[in-house]
Amino acid sequence: MQIYVCVKHVPDSAAYIRIIDNRHIDENITFLLNPYDEHALTEAVRVRDMHPGSEVIAVCLGKEDAEKTIRSAMAMGADRGILILTETGHDSIETALILKTAIEEDGVPGLIFTGKESIDDQGMQTLFRLGALFDFPVVTNVARLEILAEKALADAEFSGGVVKTYEMSLPCVIGAGKGLNTPKYPTVRDVMRSRKSPVKTLLLPDLKIPPAQARMEVVELIPHLQKRQPVEISGTDSDIAQKIVQILKDEAKVI
Amino acid sequence: MIKHIGVIIEQDNGIMKAANLGMITMARQKHTILFALVMDGSAGALKEKLSSFGISTIIEIRLAEDFQDNPDVRAKAVAKAVEKFELSALFGLSTAMGKDLLPRIAAILDGSLVMDCFDVDLENNIAGTSRYSGKTLAKIKVRGPVPVFGIRPNAREPVQEQKSAGIIQFEAVSLDSKLLRVVKRGETGKDSKISLTEAEIIISGGRGMKNGENFNLLFECAQKLNAAVGSSRVAVDSGWVPYAMQVGQTGEKVSPKVYIACGISGSIQHFAGMKTSGMVIAINLDETAAIMSNCDYYAKADALKIIPEITKLLETS
Ligand SMILES: Cc1cc2nc3c(=O)[nH]c(=O)nc-3n(C[C@H](O)[C@H](O)[C@H](O)COP(=O)(O)OP(=O)(O)OC[C@H]3O[C@@H](n4cnc5c(N)ncnc54)[C@H](O)[C@@H]3O)c2cc1C
Numbered sequence: 001m002q003i004y005v006c007v008k009h010v011p012d013s014a015a016y017i018r019i020i021d022n023r024h025i026d027e028n029i030t031f032l033l034n035p036y037d038e039h040a041l042t043e044a045v046r047v048r049d050m051h052p053g054s055e056v057i058a059v060c061l062g063k064e065d066a067e068k069t070i071r072s073a074m075a076m077g078a079d080r081g082i083l084i085l086t087e088t089g090h091d092s093i094e095t096a097l098i099l100k101t102a103i104e105e106d107g108v109p110g111l112i113f114t115g116k117e118s119i120d121d122q123g124m125q126t127l128f129r130l131g132a133l134f135d136f137p138v139v140t141n142v143a144r145l146e147i148l149a150e151k152a153l154a155d156a157e158f159s160g161g162v163v164k165t166y167e168m169s170l171p172c173v174i175g176a177g178k179g180l181n182t183p184k185y186p187t188v189r190d191v192m193r194s195r196k197s198p199v200k201t202l203l204l205p206d207l208k209i210p211p212a213q214a215r216m217e218v219v220e221l222i223p224h225l226q227k228r229q230p231v232e233i234s235g236t237d238s239d240i241a242q243k244i245v246q247i248l249k250d251e252a253k254v255i
Numbered sequence: 256m257i258k259h260i261g262v263i264i265e266q267d268n269g270i271m272k273a274a275n276l277g278m279i280t281m282a283r284q285k286h287t288i289l290f291a292l293v294m295d296g297s298a299g300a301l302k303e304k305l306s307s308f309g310i311s312t313i314i315e316i317r318l319a320e321d322f323q324d325n326p327d328v329r330a331k332a333v334a335k336a337v338e339k340f341e342l343s344a345l346f347g348l349s350t351a352m353g354k355d356l357l358p359r360i361a362a363i364l365d366g367s368l369v370m371d372c373f374d375v376d377l378e379n380n381i382a383g384t385s386r387y388s389g390k391t392l393a394k395i396k397v398r399g400p401v402p403v404f405g406i407r408p409n410a411r412e413p414v415q416e417q418k419s420a421g422i423i424q425f426e427a428v429s430l431d432s433k434l435l436r437v438v439k440r441g442e443t444g445k446d447s448k449i450s451l452t453e454a455e456i457i458i459s460g461g462r463g464m465k466n467g468e469n470f471n472l473l474f475e476c477a478q479k480l481n482a483a484v485g486s487s488r489v490a491v492d493s494g495w496v497p498y499a500m501q502v503g504q505t506g507e508k509v510s511p512k513v514y515i516a517c518g519i520s521g522s523i524q525h526f527a528g529m530k531t532s533g534m535v536i537a538i539n540l541d542e543t544a545a546i547m548s549n550c551d552y553y554a555k556a557d558a559l560k561i562i563p564e565i566t567k568l569l570e571t572s
Contacts, residue, residue, distance in 0.1 A: 013504050013524050017390045025387065035505050093367070119388050119504055124370045124405075125358035132362035137327070137434035140355060143498070153438070157499050158351040159450035159507065164324070165439035172434075178505055179498040214366045214399025222392045224385065226530055230537075230547060233554040240554045241564030244515075244536060247552060248480070252513045252534050254455050255480060255569075 001054040001110030004103050005044045006130070007073050008034040009066035010120040019221045031065060033072040036115025038183040040176035044113045045077035047147055055079045057106065061086060061098050067199060074194035075186035081199040082106060084207070091216040092121075094209065096129035101207045106200075109134070109171050111152075116141045116175040127175045137168040140175030258377065259340060260287045262310070263333060263347040263356070266295045267450075274348055274453050276308050276413035278406040282346045283309045283416060284377045290314055290340055291420070294329055298422045309416035314340060317426050327435045330359035332427035337364065337401055339425065344377060349405035350452050357405045367397035370405035371508060373531070388504040388527035407531075408453045409510050451502065454483035457511045459502055459529075460495075461487035463518015463539065463558055467495035472562045473517065479569035485509065485529075487519045503528035517558035521546025538562075 009031045011017065018026040041058070048054040058073035058081045060066050070081035084102050103109055112134075114127040124140070131138035143163070144155035152168045157179055186194070233243045248255050260282050265272050282289055291310045293301060298315035305313055314336055322328035333356075337345065347357045349371045361368035374383035379396070382404055386393040451457060458473045458480070473484045485502040486495070502509055504527035514532035519525060521537070521544055529535070535550040538558040547553045554561065 011387060013388055013527070017387045019391060025391070091367075093365070121386060122371065122384070122388075123368075124354055125361060125368050128358035128362040132359075132365075135434075137432075138359070139435070140358075141351070156355065158355075159452055159499060160351075161442045161497070161499060162351075163441050164437055165441075167436045167438045169434050177498075178501070212365075212399075214397070214402075216367045216369065217396045217398070218386075218393050219381065219396045220394040221386065222394075224390055224392045224530065228535060228549050228551050230550050230553050233536075233552050237556060237560045238564050240538075240556050241561050241568055244552070244554070244561070244565055245568050247534075247536070248456070248513060254512050 001051050002107045003044045003048055003054055003056045003111045003113065004109050005037065005040050005056060005058050005073065005078060006099055006112065006114040006126070007037040007041070007058050007060045007069055008115070008118045009060060009062040009069040010034045010118055013119060019223055022220055023218055025221065031068070033069045034115050034118045036117060036176055036178070037073070038076065039178060039180045040113035040115050040174070041073055041076045041078060042181045042183045043145055043174070043176055044111070046181070047111065047145070054110070057082060059099060059102055060084070061090065061095055063087065070199055071194050074197040075190045076183065080197055082202060083199055084202045084204060086204050092123045092126045092129055093212045093214055093216070096126050096133055097209050097212065098204065098207060099126070100130055100133045101209060102202055105202070105207070111147070111171055112136065112173045114173065114175055116177050127173050131173040134171070136172050138173040138175065139166045139168060141177035142174050143177050143179030145174060145180065256286065258287050258343045259290055260377070261290050261292050261333070261337060261340070261342040261345045263292045263345060264301065265348045265350060265352055266297065269295060269297055271301055271304065272348070272453060274350070274408035277409060277411040278346055278348055279305070279308045279310065280414045281375060281406060281411045287377060290342060292316060292333060292336055294318060294332065295323070302420055302422060306418050306420040307415050308413065309418050310420045311418050313420050313422045314425050315422055317424060318430070322430065322432065324437045324440065325432050325435065326355045326359055327432040328430050329356055330363055331430050333360050334363040335427045336425055342401065344401060345403045346375070346406055347403065349407050350450065353405050357403050361403045364401050364403070366400050367402040368405070369395050369397060369402070371407050372404050373407050373410040375404045375406070385531070388524070389508065389530050390527070407510055409455070409512065449481070449483040451483045451485055451500065451507045451509055454511050456480050456482035456513045456515070457485045457502070457509055458482050458515045458517065458562070459485035459487065459519060460490055460517045460558070461519030462489040464490060464495065465559070469559060470496055472559065472566070476562050476566040476569070479566055487525050516546055516550070517562060519546060520544045521549065
């Protein structure tokens with residue numbers, strides 16, 4: 001079985017984001033593998049190891065620097081990588097089309113994994129579009145996955161402690177949530193090995209992606225600083241508790 | 256030209272979630288007529304309330320019993336309603352349920368989707384949302400047919416506007432889902448029953464709570480306040496609380512009216528999930544913790560002592 005994992009090269013969550021020309025960010029910061037994709041990879045590797053003869057392929061649409069993220073994916077166990085080289089950003093609609101085309105060009109997906117969202121664009125939709133293009137079922141925020149002979153069972157987490165178990169036909173698309181597993185840090189040996197694993201580079205124009213009927217475009221980026229002006233609440237523990245209740249009542253008006 | 260806007264009403268066990276009203280208020284713009292899409296067979300019961308917030312027509316989408324809970328079937332039904340009633344945009348809540356439904360609808364319509372919107376300008380088709388884990392706000396221009404907007408709960412204060420809504424029954428016939436089926440629905444047990452993304456008040460605990468047991472102090476207080484309980488990643492990674500309670504970059508993004516942080520230092524990743532809260536109150540032993548300099552109120556105190564005191568006060572009042 002060929003298991004594809006779509007990975008994204010995103011700014012480090014701790015990086016300071018500087019906006020240039022009101023629409024783009026200064027990309028002179030550390031980029032790395034999207035955190036949710038680590039869970040996707042970990043699960044893909046687990047499934048591969050239970051199905052002899054399977055391989056895990058990390059697919060990434062990104063700029064040249066994104067090869068680092070593919071290398072990280074291979075250090076976490078992916079057998080090989082595909083980098084679809086681009087110079088610009090793409091919305092989720094285009095991204096899904098490109099990923100689909102690249103996957104189809106490469107092989108026959110038995111399973112496709114993604115993270116449930118990317119921490120930069122926070123779009124939460126590429127996986128659903130990918131599923132629709134392939135006509136595969138999709139479940140997001142998956143916390144437990146079981147691959148059976150002809151179907152998959154996936155537990156999806158909802159707020160308020162609700163868990164829904166979905167049954168899907170195969171192939172399917174899985175959006176990994178954090179509850180799915182605990183990714184392991186790659187060892188030095190893993191990293192060394194990943195340097196030698198093959199990465200295929202595709203050029204976007206060669207994929208001949210048709211134009212989409214809809215488009216989402218960032219027209220403005222604004223820093224979200226929202227500096228608050230802290231006021232101290234002091235006194236004994238019971239004074240503090242009383243003041244907090246007072247604030248909830250009189251100022252916030254929530255009780 | 257008058258636009259028909261569809262608003263997907265989200266219910267929980269037959270009860271309409273309060274956050275719907277803010278969403279309807281946001282959808283009510285110049286040159287719009289609002290259609291509420293109701294899928295849980297309670298249009299009659301909601302008629303009065305929806306009318307008083309400016310809904311002109313309620314479309315009651317009837318689904319076969321077996322498919323009530325199936326997001327694929329629900330998405331197909333909504334897409335059919337879009338066609339039938341010539342809706343030009345859709346609003347839905349960016350809740351856990353919405354995250355499982357709205358992208359499916361957008362994928363079927365092959366149209367735009369912006370999740371977690373705090374603002375939508377229908378005249379220019381521009382939605383305001385956050386990017387880069389909440390470090391920036393982004394204005395997104397959507398083009399193409401029937402954009403879908405996922406609205407952040409509590410983003411807008413509900414404002415009434417009296418209309419008299421009629422109900423139209425819409426039988427979305429021959430819908431099926433061969434690919435996806437819901438086989439079970441359950442609860443994970445220890446968790447706050449109130450959804451984090453919709454709660455008006457959230458009490459969150461971090462490493463300062465010291466163990467899982469102490470989270471009961473937060474649950475007890477939350478019950479009195481009708482609040483939800485959240486946590487930092489440390490509390491999740493330590494196994495004290497389930498992941499569903501994590502607030503932050505890799506957890507829930509919340510905007511309650513009040514966020515009370517107990518024993519949480521205020522890392523950049525935690526802020527990513529709660530910075531859009533109305534009021535932030537921090538209780539921390541360390542005056543120099545990051546959260547103490549970026550909140551509305553702070554108390555340099557032991558959260559394990561303050562929280563039970565608050566619970567006690569609420570019991571007696
Ligand atoms: C990729 C990535 C994603 C991440 N995602 C998230 C995320 O989604 N959410 C998240 O929260 N973190 C996330 N983190 C982790 C984040 O960097 C911090 O490690 C974490 O938020 C710290 O949690 P904390 O505030 O509970 O713990 P600490 O930083 O250890 O702070 C504990 C605080 O409690 C105070 N304290 C101790 N005892 C008491 C007491 N009795 N009463 C009052 N105060 C007390 C201390 O003074 C201290 O300020 C992420 C990190 C990475 C790298």
